[in-house]
Amino acid sequence: MRIVIVSRIFTPEPAAASFLLHATAEAFAEAGHEVEVLTTTVPAGPAARPLTGVRVRRAPVKRDRQGYVRGYVSYLSFDIPVFFRLMFSRRADVYLVEPPPTTGAVVRVASALRRTPYVYDAADLWSDAAGVVTSSSFVLGALRWVERFAMRGAAHAFAISQGLIDRMRQIGIATPATAVGFGTDVSAFRYSPQPPPVDPHFVYGGSYSEWHGAEVFVEAFADVQRVYPGARLTFVGNGSEQPRLRELAAGLGLSGVEFLEPVAPETLAEMLSAATASLASLRPNAGYDYAFTTKVYASLVSGCPVIFSGTGPTGPFLRGESAHHPVGAAVEWSAEAAASAMLAAADAPLPEPSRKALADWAAARFSLRAVAGRIVAGTEAVVASER
Incomplete structure (x- = not known):
């Protein structure tokens, strides 16, 4: 099948989502699927590790002062262009979308217009976390609506834990979901003996x-x-x-x-x-x-x-x-x-x-390869059921 991964963040940016998506793209390619990643250009820093059989297409995005894609203006600077990138690209069999919820909402609309199912990487619930940075009932209510809209339209969701799935149910998201766990990229993170520090x-x-x-x-x-x-x-x-x-x-x-x-x-x-x-x-x-x-x-x-x-x-x-x-x-x-x-x-x-x-x-x-394999298997099942 042809799968398109849609994410504002991807390797070489060091983040849990980047490592998981890298491993997942690699696992899809190794399973014989055609993989394309729609993501952002990255600031100066570490070079991206090569991915065999995966096409990574990057576009400019607005970043904050720390160089991170964070905040609604930054999100929309990725979300609006990616809508048109999806609409005018070759049709996929399935989309895999990474939060924020605004990206999920855009993919839901594009998915409906292109008649293409999508699956959602439910790493967390942004509308829960937003209460730390704002007390505005309007902002929190709007974000909750967008997140529900984004996740309810998905054919399947992959959650980090059963606790997250339980929380999804509490806020009215009944999308079929699988707890896939998490891990890390053991090809990048490994022990190498180092001289012990003189001081802690x-x-x-x-x-x-x-x-x-x-x-x-x-x-x-x-x-x-x-x-x-x-x-x-x-x-x-x-x-x-x-x-x-x-x-x-x-x-x-x-x-x-x-x-x-x-x-x-x-x-x-x-x-x-x-x-x-x-x-x-x-x-x-x-x-x-x-x-x-x-x-x-x-x-x-x-x-x-x-x-x-x-x-x-x-x-x-x-x-x-x-x-x-x-x-x-x-x-x-x-x-x-x-x-x-x-x-x-x-x-x-x-x-x-x-x-x-x-x-x-x-x-x-705790290898991410096992987690990525569960996402690949679940996505293959979604596509099979849609055909």
């Missing part, structure tokens, strides 16, 4: 938006530096909260806090392989209590234990696995709890043999 080094890799609540680690780092003055805290990636985090670090008089632009997955894996621990967070009561912070997978397959602060299923996962593997720690969302976990990691860093064993175990269990 903590790495937060990935996005840090309002609902992540990453400020908890900046506040906790003040306690860490009182014990380890040479400790470092590095944020790698895009984040709408970066100005606020910079201001907070300056206000606390912290040294050793740095913010790096996105790097290639292989480079981030090397940083994680050397770090004392990686950091991940999810602010409680931000509308994402059912979400799993997928950045932990990239850390584990890089041999790096994770310190998670917050709510959702990530905590139970880490606490459950910690009885058998040195995966890290999960604590409540507070600076005191986060500082305690960071100091414990600094006091007893994981030795090299244990890091390699952790990476080997995680790579065997």
